[in-house]
Amino acid sequence: MPIEEKTFEKPLELDQMFVNMGPQHPSTHGVLRIALHMEGEVITKAEPDVGYLHRGIEKLFENRTYTQGLVLTDRLDYLSSMHNNLAYCIAVEKLMGIEVPARAQYIRALVSELNRIASHLIFFGTYGVDIGAFTPFLHAFREREMIMDLFEMLCGARLLYTYMRIGGVAKNLPEDWTAKCREFTGFFPKRLKEYDALLSFNPIFMDRTANIGIISKEEALDWGLSGPVLRATGVNYDVRKFEPYSFYDKLEFEIPLGQTGSTWDRYYCRMREMAQSAGIIDQCLEALSKQDMPPDIIAKGVPKILKPLKGQAYGHIEASRGDLGFYAVSEGEFSPYRMHIKAPTFINTAILQKILVGAKIADVVAILGSFDIVLGEMDR
C-alpha cells in the first residue's frame, strides 16, 4: 500500500502543511514521532507514533529467570529505575506469596521517594528548556546529582540500580548514609522555593502554560490517565493511598491535586509532589533509625532460583509518571509465561491526539513536555 494512502485519510489542502515532529527533534524527549497537520502555526490533526525504541523487553522476560528479569526492568523507565524494580518485585512476591520484612519495606519507600524527586527534577529541568529557560535545567541537575550520589553510595550504580530483590532489598543502608540523606532533605525544600521564584510563577511561563492542554476530569478518566497528569485534573487517585504498598499506609503525606487540568497544573503538581516526597523520606529515615526494627532486609526462605506455582499476579505502584503495573503469568516454570507491563506514559500519551488539536506548534512542545514521557517505558 502506498504510504500516502496509509498516512492521510484525506489529502492536504493547499494552505495546510504536514510536519513530522520527531523522531529526531530536540523536544520530543527521545524518539517519539508526532505527525502534525498544520494550518500556519495551528495544529489541525496530531498523531503520536510510538515504537522507535522498542526492544522487546516483555518478550525477553520469557527467556529469563525471575531474578534475571529484574535487570530488564531498570531499562524501562530509566529515570526512575527504583520504581520499576519495586513494581516487578511486588508482582513476583504476590505470585510467590512472599512477605517482605519491615526494614526492607521502609527502605523501598525511602528509595522510591528519592527516585521520584530525581525523576521530577529532570522533568523540571527539561520542561524549562522546552519553554526556553535554560538556567533551571542546570540547577535541577545539580540537586539531582546529590540523589545520584546517595544511590551510588547505596548500590554502586547511578542510573540503573537493580537495588531491589524479590523479597527485600539488596543491601542495608551504609553507615553514614542516613546523615547524608538528612543533609539532602534539609537542603532540598529551600531549593523548591527558589525554583518557584525562578520558573513556576514567572509571568511568561504562566502565560505560556496556564491555558493550554486542558484536560477535564471526565476526559482524564475516559482515557485512563494516571499519575500527575490525572491528579492535575483534580481526580484524587494515587496508588500509594488507595492500595498502599511498602508501608505507605504508615507514612503521612498529602496528594497534591490540580484544579483545571492545564499544563501548568501538571507541572505544579509535580513540584508539590517533590516537597511531599522529601517529607516521606524524613519519616522513613526516622522509622529506620528506631532500635526495635529487626535488621532483616530480605525475606527468609526465598530460594536462589524462583519457581512459582501455576498462577498469575498483578502488582502495581505509583511510579513518578503514573500507575505502573506488572502482570506476571506463571506456568510453573523457572521463567514467566508472560510478563505484561502497564506503562503509564504509553497510556497517557494517547490523549495527545485529542488535546493537541487547535494548539499552536509552540504549545505542542509545552503540552508534550508536561506529560513527562520516557520512551524507554513507552516503547518497551
Add this chain to the structure above:
Amino acid sequence: MKTGRLLTGTQRNWPTELWESPLSLPTYRRAFFLLIMLGLGGLASVWFIGEISDRINPLYDFAKTYLEGLGIPLFLIQLAWTIIKAGILLMVPVVNAICVVWWERKISAHMQSRLGPMYVGGWHGWLQTIADSIKLLLKEDITPNLADKKIHLLATAVALAPAIAAFAPVSFGKELVYADIDIGILYVFAVSGISVFGIIMAGWASANKYSMLGGLRAAAQMVSYEIPRTFSVVPVIMLCGTLNIAAIAEAQSGYLFGFLPRWFIFYPVVGQIAFIVFLIASVAETNRVPFDIPEAESELVAGFSTEYSGIKFSMFFLAEYSYVLISALLISAFFLGGGSPLLPSLSFIPSWAWFIGKALFIIFCFLWFRWTFPRFRVDRLMDFNWKFLFPLTLINILLAGIWSAEIKHMVK
C-alpha cells in the same frame, strides 16, 4: 546492627550552604571579577580602533600632501582612506562577536554554577571563541539538495551586510565615524530593517519546514517590533530637536541641580517609558530570549538557521551579535547620555570609556535576560507588541509633546 558497605571510595562533599547563598560562592566572586575583566577586554578592543583613528588623522594629512605632490588625484586618495576606514569598521562586528560570545559563555556559566570554557588559551579560556571561529571556518559547508542554492548563499550576505552597514553613523572615539550624517537615527533603523529579508530568504531557500516557519515568524516579529522601537525614540528626537546620534548624546551632557545628569532616562515618566520600550523592542529586534521565537530551538530545531553550517551559520551569528552591540550603543547614546559621566566628580574617566562602558552594561542586561526568562509564544508576542507597547509609545509621544511645549522651558 549489620550495615551495608559504603560502595563509593570517597564520599562527595556537597557545598550546600554555598549553593543557598550564591554570592558567597567563590565562583560567583570570581565571576564578578571576571565580568569586570571581560568588560575591559571588550571595551579595549573597540576603543583601540577609535584611539588609533585619532592618532592616524595627522598621518593622513601628511600622506595627503605628500601624495598630492606626486600628482595623484585627490579623489583617489580620499577613496583609499575611506576604504581603510571601512576596513576598520568591518572588523568591529567580528571583534565584538568574539568578545561578547566569550562574555556570554562565562556569564551564563556562572549564573548556572559552572565555570564555562576554562582551557583554551590558559586564562579562563579566553581563546575559546577564536578557536571556535577557526573551527567554524574549517567546517564542511553543507547545502541541502533541495535548497535554492543561490538564495541559500545570498541570504547570509543579506543578513550580515546591513548589520555592518548600520555601524556607519555610530562614532567610535573622537574621529572614527564612517558617515557623520544628520539623519543617523533614521539611517540605522532603515538599514537594520533589511536584515529580516536575509532571514526570510534563509527560511525559504532551505527547503525545510522548520526553517520556513522560523523565517515567517521572524518576518512577523521584526516588522512589528520595528514600530514601537522607532516610536519610542520619537520623544528623544522631540526633546533634542535632532536626528544626529552624536548630537543627541551631546545634548544630554550637563547636570540638573548640580548632581542629576541630564540623561534622558532621568526625565520623569517620559524618559523611563521610552527607555523600557526601546530596551524590550531592541531585545525583540535582535531575536534573543525571551523573544527568540524565530529560532526557538525546542520548537523549530534551529528555526531559519537549521540547514546552515560552518561559516554560513556563523554569519547569522555575527549579524545577531552586531545588532546587540548596535542596540547597546544606541541605548547608551539615546537614554544614558552617551559619553557623559554619571557624577561631575567622575569626569576624569574619558568619555569613550563612559560610552562603551554603558553599552557593555546594556549588553550584560541582554545576556542576563537571556539566561533568566523563558520564551514567549508567537501570538502572545504579537499581542504584547500591538496591544501594549505600541499604544504606550503613542501615549509617550503625547507626554513628550506636553513636556516640550509646557515644562521644558521651566526646567531650563
